[in-house]
Amino acid sequence: MSSQATVLAALASPRRREILRLVWKEELSAGTIHRAMPDVTFGAVSLQLRSLLEDGLVEARAESRRRFYRARREALGTFAEVLERMWDDKLWGLKLEAELEGSRRGPRPRRRRRKT
Amino acid sequence: MSSQATVLAALASPRRREILRLVWKEELSAGTIHRAMPDVTFGAVSLQLRSLLEDGLVEARAESRRRFYRARREALGTFAEVLERMWDDKLWGLKLEAELEGSRRGPRPRRRRRKT
DNA sequence: ACATCATTTTAGTTTTATCTAAAATAACGG
């Protein structure tokens, strides 16, 4: 496992955590990862991928012009479970939020309101 | 427990981890904590203490002019064990180092080969 | 009230992290 200090530093960034979550169970190309986080440039994502790669928290596989990344769960040791729990909690949080939103006023189901 | 994201952000800093380690099992005054890290000013330590306090990772008790801090292990959830493991590893590392040092001029112990 | 001790707070500086925009690389198909 990478040094605990290294892992902690890497996991401190929400951006990197989000990337890890995306490539946790399946490998994804850099482009796909970027499409999932459209608030930053491709370059920014690529830099975070590099940093995760250098810390040994993801691995990359090249296939023609694409590069597929996936999490190296074994490099995370105990933190793997911590992250999973974290994401589960978040999911739970989102579900709860959705429920609350749905119940907010009677039978008017999936209707999304935008931030103003 | 404080939000996982908050805890991760807090633990990313070696300085804050060191403070936590110091006040893990016993409460210590701000001054004592500072004396244990003489490479920074008292002010810097105080700021980190405040940040840990705001994140709920330590608690403070005032006694006359001193302020005693101690870790709130329960706020760290799973991370408490992670940190302890981390410190144990470090201890192990230090012991190893001490052994190596001690054997540096003994009666020819097992020699360790370095990577070149 | 004054002096001292322990600590916090403020304001500004330095350092580090993260981001963008643009240029560079590399693989592929005409």
Next chain:
DNA sequence: CCGTTATTTTAGATAAAACTAAAATGATGT
């Protein structure tokens, strides 16, 4: 070779974190 696609890299901008020095606070003893 050229143009397109996917990605990385570079250089510089912006933002956030950590630090310092000095001033401020607050409790204590005289």
